[in-house]
Amino acid sequence: MTKSIEIICVGTELLIGKTLNTNGQWLAKRATALGLKVSRIITVMDETNETALTIKEALKRKNRFIITVGGLGPTFDDKTLEGIASALGCKLEVHERALKMVKEKYYKYIKEGRMEKAELTSYRIKMAKLPEGAEPLVNPVGTAPGVMIKIENATLIALPGVPSEMKAIFEDSIVPLFKQVAGNVTFFETSLDITGIGESAVAPLIDQVMYNNPYIYLKSHPKGAERVPRIELHLSTTAEDSKAAKNRISKALIQISELIQVKGGKVRLLKTK
């Protein structure tokens, strides 16, 4: 079964360039480190039809997981669950356990003196209205629960857009699930700082190393200022165990370093994770 994920970031603030999409990067990094493959990150506006369409398209692309980020809160433009329900052709209904989670949060806020009273207004109940068949995920930081829906060959996960809430739900509820799916698969990466040689001169050397090391992904990132060519060369691999991953990377690292030095370039190891 494929281990691919699509991340759908919902929010007009991202499309007008107000907010930098750090959530997308964080999720991509965590999912990759856990051995899964992020195939797309899509940002769409917080509009029911747009969200629904994007989810339907992601389902057609046979992803194992689809994670939405944002749009679970109490305001009018928090429409992600409506979008999911529309995509799956089901209804939104108050989920008793989700409602209990929301209620308990407000009791806690009153107890802590953050609020005087907390009526369960329609805006607050909204956060407990989930698509049929969905389960709420405990939000250890904020009010709106995360949501998980298992469908035929995929799992749909909805996380809130507040970074601390998204991260906490991911670590508590999603990491164990990803580990189970990925097994022992490990992602391993390292970077070289290359100076004294230009990107188009490095290009054939990369080709050669990629050819000799079929499981290694090499990518050059030009970093140079106007007069000094400088390239960051990133090497990464995903392997069934971490020893195999490290061995593969080492072999490619030695080969590319030698080739670059022969051409007059200088090489420095930047970092190893």
Next chain:
Amino acid sequence: MTKSIEIICVGTELLIGKTLNTNGQWLAKRATALGLKVSRIITVMDETNETALTIKEALKRKNRFIITVGGLGPTFDDKTLEGIASALGCKLEVHERALKMVKEKYYKYIKEGRMEKAELTSYRIKMAKLPEGAEPLVNPVGTAPGVMIKIENATLIALPGVPSEMKAIFEDSIVPLFKQVAGNVTFFETSLDITGIGESAVAPLIDQVMYNNPYIYLKSHPKGAERVPRIELHLSTTAEDSKAAKNRISKALIQISELIQVKGGKVRLLKTK
């Protein structure tokens, strides 16, 4: 004619979470400020079929502009132009003017002492191979030219992924085009810092102001720490001229401030652009 844009960011480094997508945000902000509407930002891996599929999907969604970012350089994984050619069902061919641009860059590098010699290797010629019917855009900073292709109802623009090169080509070659399409349309935004009232209590107030101010988009962003509710409320509008935009925002700003203060919240104006 619609003024919508999709931004397609090509690069595996974005999907493994190595690189934060600041290019996407920068383009979204600039395009919005120029009066256009960014409908999606999509990140895909640097793979010909993936790029081609994403472009075809974006064309089906009737966008006026599609901008790709990344994948124009000399290395094996710079495949964006291949992806575009595949999406449009055309060939890549050496474009004489593009080749001249690339050659002149290398002559310049030699003259400046950055390179000793610069053979036109296949890796360098690659940067001048454009889809049939495309025109190169001068790259004032780096080597690979940008690319523009006008098709029936849309314009496809390919920019390099190095931020300084992307920005320079955008400012020189794309801004005049966007201004022509958008006319006098202006985007205007401002933000309020709200304390002493929670997001679910602000939600019905936002609804009321949105109802009374149909052209204003209000969006609340919870910023609070554990015990102190704090919300950034962002107001924005796109109008035919800047005076109309400012007047609209002012009206909504006064109304929402009053409503929040009546409910015991505090309001501070954050910024106005």
